[in-house]
Amino acid sequence: MSLLEVENIVVDLPTPRGMLRAVDGVNLTLDAGRTLGVVGESGSGKTMLSRAILQLLPRRAKLSGAIRFDGQDMTRIAPETLRKLRAKSVAVVFQDPMTSLNPVLTIGSQLTETMREHLGVPQSEAILRGVALLAEVGIPSPEQRMGNYPHQLSGGMRQRVAIAIALSCAPKLLIADEPTTALDVTVQAQILDLLAREQRSRHMAMMLITHDLGVVAGRTDEVAVMYAGRVVERAPTRELFHHMRMPYTAALMAALPKLDAPPHTRLPAIGGRPPDPINPPPGCSFAPRCFYADAACDKAKPPLSAPDRMAHQFACIRPLPVKVAA
Amino acid sequence: MAVAKPTGPLFWCALSWIGIIVVAAIVAGVLPIPSPTDMDIFARRKGPTLAHLLGTDSLGRDVLARLIYGARISLSVGLLAPVIGLGIGGALGLLAGYFRGRFEIFVTGGVDVVLAFPPLILAMAVTAFLGQSIVNLTLVLGFLGIPAFTRVARAATLTFSAREFVTAARALGAGHARIILKELLPNVALPLGAFFLLGVAVTIVVEGALSFLGLGVPPPAPSWGVMIGEGRESLEMAPALAFLPAMVLFLTVLSFNLVGDTLRALTDPRQGAL
Amino acid sequence: MTALLDIKDLVVEFPVGGRIVQAVTRVSLAVQRGETLGLVGESGCGKSTLGRAVLQLYQPKSGQVVFDGQDLTTLSPPLMRKMRQRLQMIFQDPIASLNPRRRVGDIVAEPLIIAGVTDADERLRRVRAVLTEVGLDPDITMARLPHEFSGGQCQRISIARALILEPELIVCDEPVSALDVSIRAQIVNLLEDMKDRYGLTLLFIAHDLAVVKAVSDRVAVMYLGRICEIAPTEALFRTPAHPYTRLLLDAIPMPDPDIRPVEGVAVGEPPSPIAPPSGCRFRTRCPRAADRCAAEMPELMALPGGQMVACHFPLI
Numbered sequence: 052m053s054l055l056e057v058e059n060i061v062v063d064l065p066t067p068r069g070m071l072r073a074v075d076g077v078n079l080t081l082d083a084g085r086t087l088g089v090v091g092e093s094g095s096g097k098t099m100l101s102r103a104i105l106q107l108l109p110r111r112a113k114l115s116g117a118i119r120f121d122g123q124d125m126t127r128i129a130p131e132t133l134r135k136l137r138a139k140s141v142a143v144v145f146q147d148p149m150t151s152l153n154p155v156l157t158i159g160s161q162l163t164e165t166m167r168e169h170l171g172v173p174q175s176e177a178i179l180r181g182v183a184l185l186a187e188v189g190i191p192s193p194e195q196r197m198g199n200y201p202h203q204l205s206g207g208m209r210q211r212v213a214i215a216i217a218l219s220c221a222p223k224l225l226i227a228d229e230p231t232t233a234l235d236v237t238v239q240a241q242i243l244d245l246l247a248r249e250q251r252s253r254h255m256a257m258m259l260i261t262h263d264l265g266v267v268a269g270r271t272d273e274v275a276v277m278y279a280g281r282v283v284e285r286a287p288t289r290e291l292f293h294h295m296r297m298p299y300t301a302a303l304m305a306a307l308p309k310l311d312a313p314p315h316t317r318l319p320a321i322g323g324r325p326p327d328p329i330n331p332p333p334g335c336s337f338a339p340r341c342f343y344a345d346a347a348c349d350k351a352k353p354p355l356s357a358p359d360r361m362a363h364q365f366a367c368i369r370p371l372p373v374k375v376a377a
Numbered sequence: 378m379a380v381a382k383p384t385g386p387l388f389w390c391a392l393s394w395i396g397i398i399v400v401a402a403i404v405a406g407v408l409p410i411p412s413p414t415d416m417d418i419f420a421r422r423k424g425p426t427l428a429h430l431l432g433t434d435s436l437g438r439d440v441l442a443r444l445i446y447g448a449r450i451s452l453s454v455g456l457l458a459p460v461i462g463l464g465i466g467g468a469l470g471l472l473a474g475y476f477r478g479r480f481e482i483f484v485t486g487g488v489d490v491v492l493a494f495p496p497l498i499l500a501m502a503v504t505a506f507l508g509q510s511i512v513n514l515t516l517v518l519g520f521l522g523i524p525a526f527t528r529v530a531r532a533a534t535l536t537f538s539a540r541e542f543v544t545a546a547r548a549l550g551a552g553h554a555r556i557i558l559k560e561l562l563p564n565v566a567l568p569l570g571a572f573f574l575l576g577v578a579v580t581i582v583v584e585g586a587l588s589f590l591g592l593g594v595p596p597p598a599p600s601w602g603v604m605i606g607e608g609r610e611s612l613e614m615a616p617a618l619a620f621l622p623a624m625v626l627f628l629t630v631l632s633f634n635l636v637g638d639t640l641r642a643l644t645d646p647r648q649g650a651l
Numbered sequence: 652m653t654a655l656l657d658i659k660d661l662v663v664e665f666p667v668g669g670r671i672v673q674a675v676t677r678v679s680l681a682v683q684r685g686e687t688l689g690l691v692g693e694s695g696c697g698k699s700t701l702g703r704a705v706l707q708l709y710q711p712k713s714g715q716v717v718f719d720g721q722d723l724t725t726l727s728p729p730l731m732r733k734m735r736q737r738l739q740m741i742f743q744d745p746i747a748s749l750n751p752r753r754r755v756g757d758i759v760a761e762p763l764i765i766a767g768v769t770d771a772d773e774r775l776r777r778v779r780a781v782l783t784e785v786g787l788d789p790d791i792t793m794a795r796l797p798h799e800f801s802g803g804q805c806q807r808i809s810i811a812r813a814l815i816l817e818p819e820l821i822v823c824d825e826p827v828s829a830l831d832v833s834i835r836a837q838i839v840n841l842l843e844d845m846k847d848r849y850g851l852t853l854l855f856i857a858h859d860l861a862v863v864k865a866v867s868d869r870v871a872v873m874y875l876g877r878i879c880e881i882a883p884t885e886a887l888f889r890t891p892a893h894p895y896t897r898l899l900l901d902a903i904p905m906p907d908p909d910i911r912p913v914e915g916v917a918v919g920e921p922p923s924p925i926a927p928p929s930g931c932r933f934r935t936r937c938p939r940a941a942d943r944c945a946a947e948m949p950e951l952m953a954l955p956g957g958q959m960v961a962c963h964f965p966l967i
Binding site for chain 1: 693694801803831832833834835836837839840843858859860861862864865866867868884885888898899900901902903904905906907908909910911912914915916917918920921
């Protein structure tokens with residue numbers, strides 16, 4: 052049994068124009084101590100997927116499917132049990148630490164509050180643990196920082212505090228939703244290092260959600276690529292990067308400007324734009340933009356399957372050929 | 378904020394009510410109703426009859442006629458006074474938010490002074506020195522509305538001035554007048570317009586309150602506030618005399634608020650885009 | 652070759668909470684006609700301020716912005732307004748840079764109106780032509796409002812507005828940072844095409860080094876209001892001379908699972924520009940910093956290979 056099993060999740064959001072299918076039948080599993088990267092562009096449903104796992108969807112959203120954490124279906128358990136589970140077992144780090152931290156409470160009180168409430172740790176011990184945590188996430192002079200307010204810290208420091216709070220109850224799963232998108236590249240590197248270090252030393256499972264293929268390449272065990280609400284390719288990280296089968300993944304990779312290409316190299320852009328999530332096409336969502344698509348692609352949505360290699364799944368009936376190792 | 382959807386029945390009810398009141402007020406003169414000031418001493422506080430559909434008041438005047446003519450006064454004051462506030466306050470706020478600097482300090486300071494002035498005292502002073510008239514009442518209420526409109530306009534202007542399309546216009550070499558009129562005004566107009574409707578609602582209430590206190594519309598002209606004030610004297614014998622104008626005022630104010638809130642929710646063009 | 656844009660000793664200051672913050676400190680930079688100069692740096696380094704000061708959107712404290720031989724900082728307002736037809740700008744947020752209440756046709760025609768093109772037929776013809784040029788169908792787009800378009804299409808509209816007067820220089824302020832990868836490539840390609848088509852000179856401001864590499868002939872790196880390094884693109888990426896350039900390059904997450912990220916390449920965060928470090932501003936994060944770096948601010952100097960670096964202990 053995996054730590055996290057997501058089974059056929061569908062999330063529908065009502066909009067004035069009609070029902071928007073944000074997540075369209077996603078299956079995922081994540082084992083303890085493993086890191087899963089979820090890559091997608093805006094509107095791919097990656098954030099709604101993480102919100103569904105955390106049971107933090109907007110109230111009007113409709114969710115179906117099962118989300119089993121440690122064998123418990125999170126969609127069916129009582130709210131009180133869910134609250135405890137969410138605090139102690141699943142933690143989350145959001146994109147913008149400025150909005151995820153409470154501006155009128157000190158770092159110390161935000162850090163100790165969760166520990167006192169969920170672990171029943173007395174205040175004095177919570178403070179000690181809090182200081183230790185701040186030191187662990189790389190915050191200099193942590194004792195003084197406990198009394199600071201979020202606005203007194205830089206963006207990178209705030210994200211470190213958010214990570215310390217997420218780690219305070221020793222979660223089994225950490226969901227990092229675009230944790231470095233709001234940060235500068237040198238700070239991003241530090242925060243990604245920190246997350247990787249904590250993930251290893253605590254043997255946590257981590258779900259790293261990002262729009263950046265570069266972020267997942269060196270720091271995940273497995274990658275799931277999302278497009279228009281569906282997982283379109285999923286494989287161990289090295290396998291995925293070396294043998295992309297889904298044309299979308301390959302096109303996304305090709306569209307990235309390369310550091311080793313000379314200036315003014317023309318980028319192979321993906322034409323068009325993602326489909327309207329309210330009126331999705333009947334066939335493969337990527338077919339209208341796909342170089343390899345033919346009439347068959349417009350008929351039905353291809354399921355995510357692993358026809359050739361175990362563990363390398365893709366949702367495409369005209370996949371790219373398997374590259375033969377040179 | 379719970380807001381009726383633009384197509385929701387509540388919104389359309391509110392709009393219809395406003396429409397009925399406005400139309401009735403405009404065509405009051407040709408409606409088959411008695412004069413609102415004709416007294417019939419022998420038919421005081423009568424219940425509904427064919428001659429007087431909603432009965433008569435304590436001086437024997439037709440209540441329906443007074444309600445309709447009252448709408449004329451309440452609506453004219455209620456619409457005209459915020460127009461003064463909108464025109465002056467809106468312009469001041471727009472200029473203050475765009476030019477900032479000393480002009481803004483001057484305007485916000487002036488707004489604070491006006492806000493600090495007790496409105497009732499101002500109304501009393503104007504009534505005492507300039508006499509009690511509908512024009513004076515409108516001017517007083519309009520003046521009192523300026524600070525709120527200034528603040529709304531300034532806040533909206535500050536928000537939009539920081540947006541890049543204003544920088545883009547500056548980079549293109551557009552002059553101040555062009556930026557204010559073409560770039561800022563269309564954006565600031567919508568929140569101001571929505572606020573205007575709320576202003577109408579508030580003004581109608583304040584007009585009612587001032588008239589009730591005898592500081593507003595001079596008798597015998599019928600405004601809803603005057604009618605409530607007069608009805609108060611015979612509350613035990615004929616509660617409808619105070620209750621009916623109060624009800625009409627309540628419904629009208631509620632309708633303006635509802636329409637204003639709905640329009641404000643629609644102010645953001647990206648609403649519903651998700 | 653003469654420089655189309657020559658920034659000399661430019662200083663831009665802002666009052667922040669009663670104190671003066673120098674966002675740009677004595678920056679000198681030349682952009683040759685027909686070239687793309689990339690300007691990179693992290694947030695708060697002053698790159699956007701520099702770009703806007705070129706267009707005189709901020710009044711510089713001192714220094715010159717010489718465009719085609721004329722110092723823009725001393726031009727009278729009417730002459731500057733005329734000059735603006737030759738200098739244009741594209742912004743980061745494609746949606747915020749378009750007025751939500753004006754139709755696309757009016758937005759794109761606005762520069763023509765300001766420039767005094769009174770013939771409505773000519774305006775319409777030119778708007779249609781430039782919209783077609785940037786890959787939009789004028790029949791579909793002109794009567795619509797910006798919010799009916801996606802971010803990528805809005806950026807095309809922005810580009811059309813910048814191109815319609817056929818300017819010589821366009822300052823691109825993070826033009827693709829807000830766009831998704833698949834759309835980003837389209838816009839980068841479009842900018843490259845337009846540069847060829849209109850013979851443009853670009854000042855391309857971005858924080859993404861890979862994007863900057865894809866479009867620039869030369870690259871300038873900024874840190875806390877100062878230029879650290881200017882070099883031809885290939886040289887800068889192959890042999891960075893400034894330790895900060897090195898750090899930026901090492902910090903980029905590579906989309907290649909075989910390149911294991913080296914942990915610990917980056918330390919610290921940029922200090923506050925309100926109280927920048929003495930001497931070299933990068934010294935507080937620099938692995939090579941020595942006493943001299945605190946005492947003496949390094950000036951830009953030419954290295955044999957054509958790179959310019961402001962460092963007492965350059966890497967090459």
